[in-house]
Amino acid sequence: MRPSKFSNFIFNRNVQGTFYQAITLSIVILGVYYIVQNTAENMMARGLASGFHFLGVESQFDIGMTLIEYSPTSTYFDAFIVGLLNTLLVAGIGIFFATIVGFAFGIMRLSSNWLIAKIAETYIEVIRNIPLLLQIFFWYFAVLRALPKPKQSIEFMDSIFLNNRGLFLPDPNFSEGSSVIFYLFWITIVISIFIFIWSKRRQNRTGITFPAFYFSAALIVGVFFASLAATGFPVSFEIPELKGFNFKGGMKLIPELVALTFALSMYTAAFIAEVVRAGIMAVSKGQTEAARSVGLKEGLVLRLIIIPQALRVIVPPLTNQYLNLTKNSSLAAAIAYPDLVLVFAGTALMQTGQAIEIIGMVMGVYLFLSLFTSIIMNLFNRSMRVGER
Amino acid sequence: MNKNITPPVIEIGVIGWLRKNLFSTWYNTILTLIGLYFIYLIIPPLLSWIFFDATFSGTNREDCTSSGACWVFIKQNIKLIIYGLYPSDELWRVNIAYFLLTVSIIYLLIPNLKYKGFVGIFLLIIFPIICVFLFSGGLGLENVETRLWGGLFLTLVIAGVGIVLSLPIGIMLALGRRSKLPVVSLLSTIFIEIWRGVPLITVLFMASNMFPLFMPEGVNFDKLIRALIGVMFFSAAYLAEVVRGGLQAMPKGQYEASQAAGLTYWKMMALIILPQSLKIVIPAIIGSFIALFKDTTLVLIIGLFDFLGIIQFVGTNPDWLGFSHEGYVFAATIFWVFCFGMSRYSQRLEKKLDTGN
Missing domain, CATH: 1.10.3720.10 (MetI-like)
Structure with missing residues (x-):
């Protein structure tokens, strides 16, 4: 006996797959709809407006530790x-x-x-x-x-x-002249990166090694302290005091x-x-x-x-x-x-x-x-x- | 020539071992000495605080006159710590559960016993159902509100519910994520990634603040159930990823062979793929359970008095102010014993289950 067209249809993998997916999707959508519906009703009952308008409102509370300006009048x-x-x-x-x-x-x-x-x-x-x-x-x-x-x-x-x-x-205090040290520090780091690339290339080409690590470490530290001394130590530390x-x-x-x-x-x-x-x-x-x-x-x-x-x-x-x-x-x-x-x-x-x-x-x-x-x-x-x- | 010459004394025995493992080079000698100094700094004071100088007997804080720990504090509050505020007349119900749990676990730990599978199924399916009736009441037992639950008891309830319910959900999610049906796979992936991407605290905040909004007017779950739902989904998402790892580790031939044998998808999964892949990931599953067990402490933030919560709470009792060290050390020891025990058990299981294929 040949299977009927109908059973051919319902035992087809693709048809079954689509069917299961349709069921899953509708359950999820119904669930979400149910939750959204309830939430809307509950919020209405409590007199809450949904939305992000509250973000612009004054907060009226203080925070013990802030990294930026903040006061109870902030939003x-x-x-x-x-x-x-x-x-x-x-x-x-x-x-x-x-x-x-x-x-x-x-x-x-x-x-x-x-x-x-x-x-x-x-x-x-x-x-x-x-x-x-x-x-x-x-x-x-x-x-x-x-x-x-x-x-x-x-x-x-x-x-x-x-x-x-x-x-x-x-607390470190940076006075005038410290920016020079800062720039020099970054420049030496960039130079070191180039030295690393150059030494690697040269080693690949000729096999001669270059102590890139020690050289750049000495360069960065040396220039840092030399510039500190040259600008007359513009960095001072504010030491906490018992008052x-x-x-x-x-x-x-x-x-x-x-x-x-x-x-x-x-x-x-x-x-x-x-x-x-x-x-x-x-x-x-x-x-x-x-x-x-x-x-x-x-x-x-x-x-x-x-x-x-x-x-x-x-x-x-x-x-x-x-x-x-x-x-x-x-x-x-x-x-x-x-x-x-x-x-x-x-x-x-x-x-x-x-x-x-x-x-x-x-x-x-x-x-x-x-x-x-x-x-x-x-x-x-x-x-x-x-x-x- | 005498072939039976013994090796030099400095290369065998205790001296040999010491030379090889502690003093092999000059820097190893220095490291060993530094290590010994650290041990000397930490261990003797710790031991004398915990044991030698500690007070074990007495009834109130006046009995604690020595410089060591005051274990009287724990002893006097032990009922609160183990059972929370559970009514005194009903404690036998919790005790029965403790007893059944201990017996089943010991049974599972003894090697080479028969019917371990049945005990495991009892522990995972029947025991939780018994506990529901025992703890909350029904079937002629008096009703006990969940706000009275607390202490170690509550910690075990949360961890237990999390473990028992999150495993099947996790398996379904893992299958869903690996599914060839795009909608199912997408939904599972979104679900898993959302829960895994956020900290448990935000999940618990959501459970305590948002769930009430989701339910229709008048339907109100109590706080514990809301927390349990949060913990369950959170842990299920992590387990799903563990199980998915196991599914991916299965050779393709297993899938093809079961399809060639004409098995349907669910039969293939239930009879061929899942048993093998779950076996591979048992250690990882136990790892998730350990994480879940430690994470149960977070429920104190939403106002449930779990083991750690109750220790904090008895520490604020005016009669016992200033004994937080004892409380924390005690709690840490108990948690450590549970977690370390589980991790050792999983290592043992890993060795035993390793059939080499």
Whole structure:
């Protein structure tokens, strides 16, 4: 018996596929419609107007730490920018320290010295398995809040002070003439880049090597100090001073910022250490042996053979860790560091009630960062694939 | 010639090991000494604070006179820490759940026992259903409001619900993303990337501020359920990516062979592809669970008193001000034991499941 036309039709793959997709799509559309409908009704009932008009309204609240001019008469949009900048500040400082500490522990973990490897392993296993929020609480409430009062500050070299009001650092002051140093500094860096390119080309052509690294390092440092001396040291440091009950002058980092960046960098460093270790171990042993057998010195084996190959493995998960750190910086809300989430999704939301718009904006910022990073990473992966066999 | 000459004493035994691993070169010797100094700086004070100088017995803060930790603080508040504000007469219900959970996990951990599959299914499907009735009431049990839930109990509930519900959703999302149907694949991809791109805190803020707006007038979920929905979707998106990794690792021949054998899509997935690919990614799945377990602490930001939340809370009790160190160290130890245990278990499983193909 030949199958009928109808059964031919309903068992056709394409027809079935279209059918399933139509069902999925209509369920999703109905769901979204239902939610939008409910939201509109609810907002009407609460007397809320949808839209972004509230961004131009005076915020009427103050923020404890601002990188730009801000006062209670500023708008909600200004508050958004302040929060965003504070988030980026924490992320930037956190990434810087997490990278240094993470690479250090990752390399220590591979050390031939048993004790050093064990210390690194213990650090990684302890830090990785304790919730970040708990660590932030610990550093903030149990350590920084329990520090002595400004009068009994912990001092480093009479210029850095740590107490329960925060961390006080010398603030550099640039007077006239310092711009010359700045320009000279950048010029030497550009010159160094050209030296690197030139030495590489010459080595490819003639085989003669040139100590480009040492030469440019000496150039940059030398010119920097020479220009400093020539212009009569136009940079002075304003050192914080104890006046009354608190320090005046200098650069002040509020305790929330210190606790948050410290906890974030220590936590992320443990993950970065594992990334670094995996990257170095991914370079097969034959590579090291081959490099040694062609007579490269240990330092060169590391610099020319292992690190370039390891970096290819390390960089994608490393950026992922950077992204995690940035997202984790939103835990700031728990210790009242004025980041994007606390300022905008917290205070501003409470005052205006514009939940949809505000949470949408905050999520949009993080989504943008994530997608941006993953696009960069895809490009990086594509360019790195060359040379693979 | 005597062939049985023993190696020099400095190359074998303890001395040999020390020379090889700690003092092989001059810089290794320096590193070892620095390392030993660090250990000397950290370990003895820590041990004496935790054990030797600590106070273990007593009933209030006056009993803590020594310079070490005051574990009386934990001891006096232990009921709050483990059960939250759950009514005292109903604690047996939580205890039954703790007991069943412990027994099943121990059973799963003992090697070479039969019926592990059934215990696993019990733990993932039947046990959660029992817990729903045990904890919230119904079937003749008195109703207990979720605002009374707290402490370690609440942490385990959130993590458990997250784990049990996010796995099937994650698998469906992964299948959806790999699907050849463009609409399904696009929708799954958007869903996954949105949840993965934002921090959990914003998800929880959304759950507590936006969900009420989404529901029709009068329908109101309680705070815990809203948080659970947020945690569930968040964790499902991460699991979806893990499962997708496993699906991609399957050789194409597996798909082709099952299609050649005439299996439908769902049969192919359920019988051939998923069992193999889930096996590959079990360690990664457990990794996600560890992350989820640590992330449950974030619910305290929207006002739920989980394990860490209750530790913060008892620390603000005027009778016990100034004992935050003890609280944090205790909480850290408990979290560490759970997370480290899970990660060790996954490493063991990885070795055991590695059949070499």
